[in-house]
Each structure stands twice: as structure tokens, then as C-alpha cells.
Amino acid sequence: MLGNLSSKLREAIDKVTGAGSVDKAVIEDLTRDIQRALLSADVDVSLVLEMSESIKKRASGELPTGLTRKEHLVKVVYEALTNIMGKTKSVIELKPKKILLAGLYGSGKTSTAAKLARFYQKKGLKPFLICCDTIRPAAFEQLQQLAKRIDVPFYGEKGEKDPSRVLKNALKEMRGDVIIVDSSGRNALDGDLIDEIKKLNQILGADERILVIPSDIGQAAKEQASAFHNALGISDVIVTKLDATAKGGGALTACNLTGAKVKFIAVGETPEDLQVYDPEKFVARLIGFPDLETLLEKARSVVDEKSAKKMITGDFTMSDFMTQIESMQKMGSMSQILDMAGLSKVAKKGNVDEQEAKMKRWKYAIHAMTTEERDNPEIVNSSRIRRIATGSGIKEAEVRELLANYSKIKKMMKQFNPKKRGGFGGLFRQFGMKF
Ligand SMILES: Nc1nc2c(ncn2[C@@H]2O[C@H](COP(=O)(O)OP(=O)(O)OP(=O)(O)O)[C@@H](O)[C@H]2O)c(=O)[nH]1
Ligand SMILES: [Mg+2]
Incomplete structure (x- = not known):
């Protein structure tokens, strides 16, 4: 590969x-x-x-x-x-959304449309597929058959030449919560294609404007990515045909140009052949390093154990606090962590999102602190709080809350220092951490 x-x-x-x-x-x-x-x-x-x-x-x-x-x-x-x-495994939001697929001729849009429908269907959502490819003669039948195969509703108008009209009718007619629109490809980039897809995007108000690129796209990636990005503002990239031998450099180029990240990869022709992008698996393949996952695990545990120990003993600065927040974010969203800890049932969805947004704001506030303030948060007085708030765009009250939380956690951790009798030592030893 x-x-x-x-x-x-x-x-x-x-x-x-x-x-x-x-x-x-x-x-x-x-x-x-x-x-x-x-x-x-x-x-x-x-x-x-x-x-x-x-x-x-x-x-x-x-x-x-x-x-x-x-x-x-x-x-x-x-x-x-x-x-x-x-950097992280892509987190796919399971909520109603409108998806528009864009890409040149044969890049894999239609197959990807069916793959996405199958993905969301398996997650319990109600997808439906709309064929807005009015150019290629068999486009209608291709998507219709795929839709039938996975038992997902389909809308298309055979013989209609105006894709905007098809989309408008489809939106009136169809009910579901994940709307997936397949668009037509062209042999080369041209004004018609760009105008057409722009119109579709306006009518749909797409939440996700996905660039579908085949892994063998080569140097053409740059031109295509920038044309579609200028027209739509590409939000995600899906790389197709990764089961075939290909160079793959185009994915890098497209992501770099659009600022979008790889969301899924397609690894075959059937609707089941879609995988959520996982950087470790993807790059292990890209750089030909099958043991990459183990290696990164090792690298991570070296860093994390050091900062986790500091955390647990209460001997941590604001920077360590930030490292912890960042490593939690690297592991995915907070909701995922709560999931892993079996806590998702306890925390109501709204609260988790709020918590996550707060963590992000805290991070900005910590970034706005000086090194001295991070090392000794005790010195942060009212005027410093004001400066940090202005510098990070965070409310003063929230900077205060961050500082209060830091002190509270520090105090609690010191109290339960695992090195002390009655501390948490036994618990952490169970997880293989020695003190
Ligand atoms: N092996 C393999 N084949 C794929 C994959 N994705 C798509 N294909 C095949 O590539 C060909 C083109 O895919 P389509 O989904 O029709 O591409 P498209 O972008 O809709 O093409 P146009 O509508 O003509 O612009 C088809 O034969 C697909 O079965 C993949 O991940 N792996
Ligand atoms: Mg197609």
C-alpha cells in the first residue's frame, strides 16, 4: 500500500x-x-x-x-x-446533517455516498441519498442500485438536466436525518462544474462539504483541492481506493491546502468498505512501519506517565495542568473519555459539550499566561487576571474559575498523595504506576 x-x-x-x-x-x-x-x-x-x-x-x-x-x-x-x-482519530458526530460530496470524474463520489449512508445507518441514523449527477448517463441507476442494496431511501429524477431542481424537489419530498448528496464529476475542472456545485451547496446549506480524492491523484491534487475549496470551503477529505497500490501524496497536499482533515478512508468497492480515519493505522501504512502503534504507545507512556505522576502527587504547575488537558484532548473528545470511563450515562449530553468547550477556553487562558505565572499560579492577582482575560478572549470570571479549580485539584491531590499513608497509592499501583 x-x-x-x-x-x-x-x-x-x-x-x-x-x-x-x-x-x-x-x-x-x-x-x-x-x-x-x-x-x-x-x-x-x-x-x-x-x-x-x-x-x-x-x-x-x-x-x-x-x-x-x-x-x-x-x-x-x-x-x-x-x-x-x-492528529487524532476522526470523531464522527452522530446527529442530523447535510453532506455534499465533491470531486472530479471517477474519484469515488457515488460509491462513497453509499458507504456514508451505510455508516450512518449502522449507527442508528436515518440517511437518504440524492442523485444530483445529471451528467453521466448511468449515474441515476448506479446510486439507485447501491441505495436499494443497503436499504436506504433514494431520490433522483431520470432525464432531468438541472441538478438544482432535483435537489430542491428532493428536499421537499424526502424525510430523514442524514442527507447525502452525490454530485457529478467532470474530466477536468471547468466553470460549469464549479458553478453547479456552488449552487447545490447554497440550496442544501451543507454542514459537511467533503472532497473525495482517490489515493492515486498525484500532482493534480493541488489544483483540484484549491478549486473545490474556493467554491465550497472544503470541510473534510475522504481518500478513496486505498486498497489499491497508490502513492498517496495527494491526500497530504489536499489536506494542507484546504486545512481540512481526513475523515474517512475507502478501501474497496462495497458499501461496507469505509473506515474512520485513524492516524496511527493510516500513517503506519504510509511510512511502512507496521509496529508504529506499539512505538507511539511507548512514546506516549513515557511522556504521560511523567506528567501523570506529577499530577497525582499534587506537584504540578499550570503547564503540567495544560499537558493533562491537552493529552485528554489528544485522546479524543471529552465525551469519548467519559464513554471509556463508563460515565457517559451519568453526564447529560449538554453538560459534556459544555465541559469540553470550557476545557478549550481554559487552554487559551493558560496560553495567555507568562511562564512565571504558569509555574506559580499563586502570583496571579486581579490585574494579572484582567490581562490574561483580555489576552485570551476569556471572561475574567472564567480565568478565576480555572485558577480555583487548579488550586482545588492540587490541594486534593496533595492530600491523597499516594506516597502517604491513606493516599491513593494502592489504586495507582493497580494501574501499574509505581511510587
Ligand atoms: N477498489 C476500490 N474501488 C473503488 C473505491 N471507491 C470507488 N471505487 C471504484 O471506482 C470507480 C469510480 O467510482 P464512483 O463512485 O463511480 O466515482 P464517481 O466519483 O462517482 O465518478 P463520476 O460519477 O463518474 O464522477 C467505480 O468502479 C468504483 O467501484 C475504493 O475505495 N476501492
Ligand atoms: Mg458518480
Whole structure:
């Protein structure tokens, strides 16, 4: 899978780790190899330069404790790729929504429409499919058959030439909660296509404007992504045909250009062949590193255990507090964490969303603090609060609440310090943490 990029990147990493010591020349060499690998995978040139610079900077940096140079390099390359395509497993919101699919001829829009319908159907929602491809002769039948196969309602008007009219009628006629609109493709980008899809977007008021790109798109990705992005404001990317051998650089380019992230990947022709984007699985394949998941797990536990220990013993600064908040966000949304902890039933949905939004605002407030304030939050007086509030766009009352929460948690943690008798030591030892 994604053969070229994977073997070249892997070779580049192996070469460095084969070298006795990692000096400037070795890092230069690595950077050039990575550039070559990305270029040959059809990643856009300016993006290649940008990425290889950041990889170079980080690869020459200090080696984190607990990681070998090789592990560190894999992690750096991994992060450079996922920064663009999506750092976390995509969270798919299960609520009523309107989806518009865009992409050139044969990119996989129609198949993806059915795949998405099947996905939401399995999650208990009521999707319906609308065929707004009035160009290709068999487009109507193709989607109709797929819809029948997965038992999802379908709307189309055979013989009608105006896709806007079809969409308007469909919206009047159909009831359901996930509306999926398939649009027509073209051989090349042209004004008609762009005008047509813009109109469809206006009528639909799409919540998700998804760019469907085949994994073998190559250098054309840039032009297509920017044309669709200018017309619609692409919100997500779906990469199709990842079951076939392909270079895959186009996905990177498209995400970088639109700022959108990969939402799903398609790995076959049937409606079942859709997977939620998972950076670890995706990039492991991309850089040809099957044991990537284990490696990242290790890297994460080194970092997290250190900060978790600080947290648990009550010996933490505002920065540690932020690390905790960030690592929680990296793990997915708060609602997912509550889910994992079996708490989702307890917390009403509204509260969880509120909590999540609050965590985000806290993060902004902590960012607006000086290093001194983060290390010693006790020094944050009223005038500092005012400055932090202004700097982060957060209400003063909320900055106060953050500080109060920090102190409260710190006090509580100190009280239950696992090193002390009657503390939480036993509990944490059960989870394999030693004190
Ligand atoms: N192997 C494989 N084939 C795929 C995948 N996605 C789509 N295809 C196939 O690619 C071809 C084109 O897919 P469509 O879904 O019709 O593409 P489209 O974008 O709707 O094409 P137009 O409507 O002509 O613009 C079909 O033969 C699909 O079965 C995939 O993930 N893997
Ligand atoms: Mg189609």
C-alpha cells in the first residue's frame, strides 16, 4: 500500500539509525532523503520543503528519554504527517446533517455516498441519498442500485438536466436525518462544474462539504483541492481506493491546502468498505512501519506517565495542568473519555459539550499566561487576571474559575498523595504506576 512513499521513508530512517552517531551531516542526509521520498509520492513541492524543514529541526533536537534515535525519528516523521492529515482519530458526530460530496470524474463520489449512508445507518441514523449527477448517463441507476442494496431511501429524477431542481424537489419530498448528496464529476475542472456545485451547496446549506480524492491523484491534487475549496470551503477529505497500490501524496497536499482533515478512508468497492480515519493505522501504512502503534504507545507512556505522576502527587504547575488537558484532548473528545470511563450515562449530553468547550477556553487562558505565572499560579492577582482575560478572549470570571479549580485539584491531590499513608497509592499501583 502506498508503496513508494513507504519504502523510501523507511529507507531514509533506516539509513540514519544505521549511522554510528547522529550528527548534522546525517540529519542533512535524512532531510534530503525525506524530500525525495515525498516528491516522488507526488506531494506538492512547497509542502515538501515546509515539512522537511520541520522534520529537520525536530530530528536534530534533544532525544526524549526512553526513546532510541530511531524511535524518535519515526515519531517526528509521524507527527509531521499527522499534523497535516489529522492528529487524532476522526470523531464522527452522530446527529442530523447535510453532506455534499465533491470531486472530479471517477474519484469515488457515488460509491462513497453509499458507504456514508451505510455508516450512518449502522449507527442508528436515518440517511437518504440524492442523485444530483445529471451528467453521466448511468449515474441515476448506479446510486439507485447501491441505495436499494443497503436499504436506504433514494431520490433522483431520470432525464432531468438541472441538478438544482432535483435537489430542491428532493428536499421537499424526502424525510430523514442524514442527507447525502452525490454530485457529478467532470474530466477536468471547468466553470460549469464549479458553478453547479456552488449552487447545490447554497440550496442544501451543507454542514459537511467533503472532497473525495482517490489515493492515486498525484500532482493534480493541488489544483483540484484549491478549486473545490474556493467554491465550497472544503470541510473534510475522504481518500478513496486505498486498497489499491497508490502513492498517496495527494491526500497530504489536499489536506494542507484546504486545512481540512481526513475523515474517512475507502478501501474497496462495497458499501461496507469505509473506515474512520485513524492516524496511527493510516500513517503506519504510509511510512511502512507496521509496529508504529506499539512505538507511539511507548512514546506516549513515557511522556504521560511523567506528567501523570506529577499530577497525582499534587506537584504540578499550570503547564503540567495544560499537558493533562491537552493529552485528554489528544485522546479524543471529552465525551469519548467519559464513554471509556463508563460515565457517559451519568453526564447529560449538554453538560459534556459544555465541559469540553470550557476545557478549550481554559487552554487559551493558560496560553495567555507568562511562564512565571504558569509555574506559580499563586502570583496571579486581579490585574494579572484582567490581562490574561483580555489576552485570551476569556471572561475574567472564567480565568478565576480555572485558577480555583487548579488550586482545588492540587490541594486534593496533595492530600491523597499516594506516597502517604491513606493516599491513593494502592489504586495507582493497580494501574501499574509505581511510587
Ligand atoms: N477498489 C476500490 N474501488 C473503488 C473505491 N471507491 C470507488 N471505487 C471504484 O471506482 C470507480 C469510480 O467510482 P464512483 O463512485 O463511480 O466515482 P464517481 O466519483 O462517482 O465518478 P463520476 O460519477 O463518474 O464522477 C467505480 O468502479 C468504483 O467501484 C475504493 O475505495 N476501492
Ligand atoms: Mg458518480
